[in-house]
Amino acid sequence: MGLRLYDxxxxxxxxxxxRIPGIASIYLCGPTVVVPPHVGQIxxxxxxxxxxxxxxxxxxxxxxxxxxxxxxxxxxxxxxxEGVHWWRITDPVHRSFESTYEALGCLPPSVEPxxxxxxxxxxxxxxxxxxxxxxYTADGDVYFSVSSFPNYGELSGQRPSQMRDGEEPGHxxxxxxxxxxxxxxxxxxxxxxxxxxxxxxxxxxxCSAMARKYLGAEFDIHGGGANLIFPHHENExxxxxxAGDGFARFWIHNGPVTHRGEKIRKTAKNPLAVHTLLxxxxxxxxxxxxxxxxxxxxxxxxxxxVEESAVAYRRIERFVHRVAVDAPGALPSQFREAxxxxxxxxxxxxxxxxxxxxxxxxxxxxxxxxxxRKCAEVRAMLDVLGLDPMSAHWARETQLREVAGAVLGVxxxxxxxxxxxxxxxxxxxxxxxxxxxxxxxxxVTL
Numbered sequence: 001m002g003l004r005l006y007d008x009x010x011x012x013x014x015x016x017x018x019r020i021p022g023i024a025s026i027y028l029c030g031p032t033v034v035v036p037p038h039v040g041q042i043x044x045x046x047x048x049x050x051x052x053x054x055x056x057x058x059x060x061x062x063x064x065x066x067x068x069x070x071x072x073x074x075x076x077x078x079x080x081x082e083g084v085h086w087w088r089i090t091d092p093v094h095r096s097f098e099s100t101y102e103a104l105g106c107l108p109p110s111v112e113p114x115x116x117x118x119x120x121x122x123x124x125x126x127x128x129x130x131x132x133x134x135x136y137t138a139d140g141d142v143y144f145s146v147s148s149f150p151n152y153g154e155l156s157g158q159r160p161s162q163m164r165d166g167e168e169p170g171h172x173x174x175x176x177x178x179x180x181x182x183x184x185x186x187x188x189x190x191x192x193x194x195x196x197x198x199x200x201x202x203x204x205x206x207c208s209a210m211a212r213k214y215l216g217a218e219f220d221i222h223g224g225g226a227n228l229i230f231p232h233h234e235n236e237x238x239x240x241x242x243a244g245d246g247f248a249r250f251w252i253h254n255g256p257v258t259h260r261g262e263k264i265r266k267t268a269k270n271p272l273a274v275h276t277l278l279x280x281x282x283x284x285x286x287x288x289x290x291x292x293x294x295x296x297x298x299x300x301x302x303x304x305x306v307e308e309s310a311v312a313y314r315r316i317e318r319f320v321h322r323v324a325v326d327a328p329g330a331l332p333s334q335f336r337e338a339x340x341x342x343x344x345x346x347x348x349x350x351x352x353x354x355x356x357x358x359x360x361x362x363x364x365x366x367x368x369x370x371x372x373r374k375c376a377e378v379r380a381m382l383d384v385l386g387l388d389p390m391s392a393h394w395a396r397e398t399q400l401r402e403v404a405g406a407v408l409g410v411x412x413x414x415x416x417x418x419x420x421x422x423x424x425x426x427x428x429x430x431x432x433x434x435x436x437x438x439x440x441x442x443x444v445t446l
Contacts, residue, residue: 138172
């Protein structure tokens with residue numbers, strides 16, 4: 001049975017059939033690297049990693065492009081306010097995203113292009129839109145003319161007459177709905193050369209140019225958070241199709257993550273930053289929490305809910321380690337049906353819990369063979385979700401934690417012994433070593 005995806009154009013569920021047989025192409029709007037990742041941003045990455053894994057399990061080769069937005073208004077604003085070059089912000093933040101993906105067990109994309117590495121492709125796309133009459137210049141800025149694209153609003157379901165302006169007001173706009181393809185240079189901002197004046201690309205243009213370069217004029221799936229439907233994805237469609245590209249055939253949007261009913265903000269000191277959360281819970285437990293809800297559902301984040309989810313995952317983990325079959329088995333048909341039905345993760349996770357219950361009951365009754373069969377099923381289902389405790393990734397994470405914990409224990413014992421003997425200077429040194437060991441341990445788990 002083929003994967004059925006929620007199609008936001010028809011508002012229905014459709015069978016997925018890739019444009020090129022056997023190859024599924026995905027473009028995912030990746031991070032704007034202005035501050036380290038918070039839990040809301042990482043939910044999207046986990047959801048699409050599970051889609052990536054399910055397509056692989058279903059026999060497809062996957063061409064997965066996840067971009068990095070490393071030039072954008074928020075980045076420039078922070079650069080100017082802190083008095084540092086923009087790349088002094090984007091490079092370390094990008095590394096923090098990469099380490100978070102690795103910590104949470106996300107498969108690497110096929111390609112991860114940076115916006116600033118694709119300015120020539122963006123200039124080419126702008127020139128096409130100017131030549132076709134879908135764009136116009138205004139004192140060094142270039143705008144896309146929304147009225148020139150009759151199907152504008154199809155993705156978000158908005159009527160052009162009732163549509164709000166998706167951007168800040170711009171100098172020389174012909175229509176408030178028009179959006180910037182190129183922004184003329186301003187003092188202190190980074191600029192690139194262009195025929196119509198030095199400046200920088202608009203955010204929406206970046207994704208269209210990178211998707212075209214790596215996935216072609218038409219590809220299968222475009223993904224991102226639901227907050228990107230308008231104006232970002234609406235504008236991508238308009239500029240790409242106006243330039244003659246078929247662009248994305250399916251659109252998948254994950255639901256928002258809120259905290260105390262409010263959107264999680266991108267701030268430098270965020271208590272919901274992933275590296276902060278991973279000091280309290282293990283990365284596989286955070287992944288399990290983010291994976292358990294349907295990807296389209298809104299999620300209200302709370303530390304208490306994560307800790308409850310962690311307890312549930314540990315129960316699964318204990319069963320897998322208790323039985324410890326050598327390899328994952330065949331996937332149950334009900335699990336396949338759940339995953340094929342628009343990635344019904346709540347149903348898939350309930351099947352894992354049910355199999356663990358059956359396996360534990362079999363162990364208690366002495367039926368070792370049934371317990372082994374159930375463990376093999378559980379490992380197979382967890383493997384699809386990127387959560388098999390015996391996989392190479394999580395086994396390595398466990399070993400590293402054990403080593404870091406052992407080193408920390410030795411250093412603490414030495415420090416305590418020195419303090420008891422009154423060797424205060426040695427104790428002070430040992431306590432500094434404890435702090436270093438703690439930092440090593442945090443880096444290891446990240």
